[in-house]
Amino acid sequence: MKNTYIIGDLQGCFDELQQLLQVIEYRPEQDELWFVGDLINRGPQSLECLRFVKEQCKAGHAKTVLGNHDFHLLAVYAGLDRFLSESDTLEPILRADDCDALVDWLRQQPLLIQHPQLDAVMVHAGIPPQWSLSQAKAYAAEAEQPLRADNWQTFVRDELFGNDDKKWTPKLSGWPRIRYIINAFARMRYCDQNGTLDFKLKGNPAHDLARLAEKKRQGFQPWYTFGDRATRDTQIFFGHWSTLGPLDGFNVHATDTGCLWGGQLTAYHLQSNRRICIECTQKLAPKLAKNQT
Template sequence: MTTYAVGDIQGCLKPLKCLLDEVAFNRSCDVLWSVGDLVNRGPDSLDTLRFIDSLGSACIAVLGNHDLHLLAASRDASRLRKSDTLLPILKADDREQLLTSLRRRPLAHWDERLGVLMTHAGLPPTWTVKQTLKRAAEVEEVLRCDERLPLFLDEMYGNEPDRWKPSLTGPARLRCITNYLTRMRFCKADGTLDLKTKEGVGAAPKGFAPWFTYPRRDPQTQVVFGHWAALEAKTGVAGIHALDSGCVWGNSMTLMNLDTGERHQCSCGEPT
């Protein structure tokens, strides 16, 4: 059994299949981790969701901000942006099956054997792995609850509160957790987020730094994440594995063997 992790797919299905073919991925014994952002902006979001679902237990995918945006747009299509490529999903005959499957996916995944945590945006420097999993579970519970989901999706967007406090309640608490796990790039040592800057590490606003440059509460834990294409899948920090190499922007998709650390890349233009 080999465990692989792939960067942001965003509807770029051909490079994903190219990579899986390259490593002779066997769904009967291997496992694929996805760092989230399965959909949007790429050409094949609908077929990507269908393919990921077809892998069953051979795929563990956490939710990214674009996946959550799809869920929100499925409730209110006016949320769709000009750059979105989500309409084929919303018009598909199997949309409810696909959306239900998406709602059941986690925001954080921990593997004890590997000692690796996976979230879409990373591990907040002020949180332990245990705290991260517990807080992710709060959002996951709401995503799977038909009664609570609409309010969460209505209140999900926004940059405030920009710092975690245990006293947070209601929509503000869930929004803060969601932003840490799906949108974080730069923050302060106390966890205060800057959610506007999207460029590389050199663009850090005054007083802020990339989240992975701060000491970790669980220093032995390795972290696998995506979301930050401007990093070009590099952090320069041991044990912190960035996998978003900007495939949807015409660059390559990155697949990492979590057992050996070996990386493979395939560009959007290469045939499967």
């Protein structure tokens, strides 16, 4: 069996990725890389990251799931510019000769992957507490469909974005259903026990007590902390939440250790349950850090 390394959010930090691969002595014949999504944006070398991950995936050496920044690129490519931000660094991708091929590959990546032999599932942000693993897999497959359709750009431009679909019921249908599923997998941090999403809170649960006290009364907690979480018997890897740090608990592993913000880039070795981290030199101005999504 190949070694599996789960690698945290890259966000364009290509030099750090190459350093990390040297540290783990990455050899494609015997190692497999799992990228947790948010390959691009904000950092300096998004194009290089995207090309590298695409090549590794196409060669069968890597897998990735889609993160919110990856969706952002799909949307900008499809002509949706109302969410463009000053801190975006997508231009080099959009101007690249191979932009069409990169985007065409990216849009067909999954929202959830599961290891064929070991107890390990990876998503970008999380899995709502009331979904079983088999439900989560079915919902992921449902939401991947419109991204793989010929008219995917229409979907991304007109239907994908919105904060209106925060509540889940199995009866939810149409685009609100797809939007909820994608928001949960790619953006969720806090939710209530029914999976109602909160998009405003981004802090570390331990450091954000004043705001959390109110949210807590309303039933919001980090998605992985619900005692009766339906996926609690499955080991879940996720990124997206850099203020959590290297959390290993609740049978989940947080892998976004804030490379982009001058923190670390993480590779979690699945077979030995070991984290290998490198220090990152990338430090974005606080102005940009404030806009972090």
